[in-house]
Amino acid sequence: MAQKVLVLNQDYSALTICSMPKAFLLVYLNKAELVAESTTAKLHSVSKTFPYPSVIRLQRYVYFPFKGVMLNRQNILKRDNHTCQYCGSKDFLTMDHVLPKSRQGRTSWDNLVTACKYCNSKKGYMTPEEAGMVLARQPFRPSFVMFLRNFSGILDQQWAPFVGAKLETTT
Structure with a gap:
């Protein structure tokens, strides 16, 4: 259950990444809807099988006045x-x-x-x-979506339409 899930706001904009148990709970409690499910795994209970979430969308819009990447x-x-x-x-x-x-x-x-x-x-x-030293590349401030897409270390092909890129590997 180490897989991460992309969380979208109600308007389908990327909001954050959360753990699979938290994402499943949000879907189960009808606080979010399943947008894309994993093709490699399913969740099993004693009597039911549930889709393993990959992308979920919140039912209500969450307003974030500042959506930036923390400098650390x-x-x-x-x-x-x-x-x-x-x-x-x-x-x-x-x-x-x-x-x-x-x-x-x-x-x-x-x-x-x-x-x-x-x-x-x-x-x-x-x-x-x-x-007399040369920088490999100039430092820059990554945008929130760029950070999710390029630097989060999680590459799931189903996230591509929501983070604006073609990802190379699926985990």
Whole structure:
């Protein structure tokens, strides 16, 4: 039951990802409807068989005034594919401010990248240009749907119409 389920708002916009037991409970209590079910599994009780949810839609619209991705270490690592943005290493990763804090660099999506300890100390208080280092890609703020689609680590083909992409693998 480790499979995750995409939760849609009443208007079919992607809202969040939840666990399969929570999704089943929402459907069972008529708080959500089943939009897509898993083709690989079914839920069994003593006397009934239920579809295994893959995508559900809430019966009532849930208003979220701010739908953004939280800035934290785990999300920066996901965005940067757990790779040093200077040398490509996947070992001893830290967070690096592109414009150092000592030069009024902010702690923001646009100024933080993943860096290995070696590259982070080599860069020190300098900018990448001053240190003669090149970023693999410029830091950016991912949108909520982009984060669900690209960085959540869950790839289910049935989510594609709702998150706006063709996903490569089905789990």
